[in-house]
Amino acid sequence: MLEIRFHGRGGQGAVTSAELLAEAALTEGKHAQAFPSFGPERRGAPVTSYCRIDELPIRLRTNISAPDIVLVLDPSLLKTVNVTDGLKETGTLIINSQKGPEHFVHNHKLHKIATVDATGIALQILGRSITNTILLGALIRTIAPVELSSITAAIQKRFDQKNAALNIQALQQAYQETKILNMPDYPTQENQFADAPAATGENAPVQPQAQSLWIELELGCLITNPGNSKTYYTGSWRSFYPLLNKDRCIKCGICWILCPDAAYTQDTEGFYPVDLNYCKGCGICAHECPTGAITMLQEKEAGV
Template identity: 50%
Template sequence: MWEIRLHGRGGQGAVTSAELLARAAIAQGKFAQAFPSFGPERRGAPVQAFVRVDDKKILKREKIYEPNMVMVLDPTLLDVVNVAEGLKEDGTVVVNSPQANDELKKKYSWPNVAAVNATRIAMDILSVPITNTTMIGALLKASGILEPADMEAVILDRFGPKLGPKNFNAMSKAYEVTNIN
């Protein structure tokens, strides 16, 4: 089972990313669940969301404490929150960062890193620094949990005919350029 914890700030789309991943997995015949973890935080406060995906029924209904993968939408969280807390020994941190993987691994002692400058991609394609769909591309490349094409219908449904194709293109670009090691 894939257990993924997403870190972002309120309003950046971590919860939306979790929902999109779960919906796409279900559409591919998998079992999935997505849920947020936040209280009355204001926009910009750190938030978490969770996703589980498996080929069989998921019976767990609790927060994810030992994820296989962590996705970080906002690099400013790296020095505020221990995003890798509980990460499994061979787990991967998928991070929005312009820094090289080796620098990130050394600085934070992460076992595996998948880094992409999602903010740059989002600005180039979407003209806004909202990285939720862009980071899904990096997560897909790092995990192999789904193919990028598996996300197209749910992204188009969620964002509509104007923004849907742009979000799908941003996700696809991130999938192409994400560095993993």
């Protein structure tokens, strides 16, 4: 059985890409399943989805904790999520990044590491940073759990004609541009300069200790420090940031009203500067601004 885990952000299509891969496997007569891991439903929040492919019927109803393949749809996830958690030593890591795969080598053995600038391709062809089908192109190029033609068939079945054509074009470009590192060929002494994916910062997801945690819960699971979401910096979710052009701003406050994370506050001059600790880059402000004073710009990938 082949087990594949997708790491994305809410709205990037991680669930769809798992389903497209399963659909492609089904068209080849294989057995497959795809499923999401649901958490708080928020655009930009780290999300996980899973796909299993096998020659035999699949009877598992558990999350994938030791995947054969991990796909990372957004490079910013590397800072906050331990994407390689449980990844098999014979496994493959595929990352949306402008950097080459050698930047992601770290201390454990892997079969292959691959990168592709999926965000760049998505913006160029689709006009928005939905990277799911593009990463599938990189997957087919790297390890080919299904045929390219099966994936394109699945895309044609899923999307309308225009969107299917654009997604297939993006997927094929990713297939061409994917950079692959075969780890057995890679000299081990050069491993030390890698950007090790890790989740040790303060934004790392809390891993509760299993034993006796219940004893520590407050009466009725009551929270004694309300408003503690202030310490939850959703700014780390951001792939795009809003830039305000003060010459066009009429101080109407629409951005302040509609921001789902209350990242806008009014300053003494009456403008609404954004707090990038909380802005998750959803772009609602830019979309709704009546004078077009806000533009969404792509965040630079760390180290590029």
